[in-house]
Amino acid sequence: MEFVIEMVWILLPLVIVGAIAIFVVHQLKTKQKRGTLGKKKSPEAQTVLDSLIPLGMLLGTGVGITFNFFFSDSLLLAISLGSGIGLLGGYIAYERYSKKEESDM
Structure with a gap:
């Protein structure tokens, strides 16, 4: 029984981070099919928008x-959960920033 509990604790972060990654990839794929991915007019703003998800993962890893x-x-638990939560945070920031008008920046 102890072996099963330990296996659950080992696999739980993998399941959580996997579910977050599948959610984010599915949402971005759906947005791409609809043609509603965030686009900014200036190249600098587009670069910031495109780098929010990887920066969220780096920040989450650092926090972990x-x-x-x-x-x-x-x-390993701290790094995996930190990067997964950072991925979700980066996606949320991507969504908010992509809806923001460029004159508001």
Whole structure:
């Protein structure tokens, strides 16, 4: 029984991050098919928009590692959950920034 519980704790972050990744990829694929992906007029604004998701993952990984300094848990757990939550945060930032008018920046 102990083996099963340990396997669940090992696979749980993989399932959570996998579900987040599938959700984000599915949403972006749907937006691409509809032709409603975020587009900005200036190249600088488009570069910022395109880099929000990877920057969210990097920031989430950094937060996960920092979190691991204070709480003794698996580093792999902290990095995987941090990057998954950062992916979701980057997607949310992408959605908000893509709807924002360029004159508001």
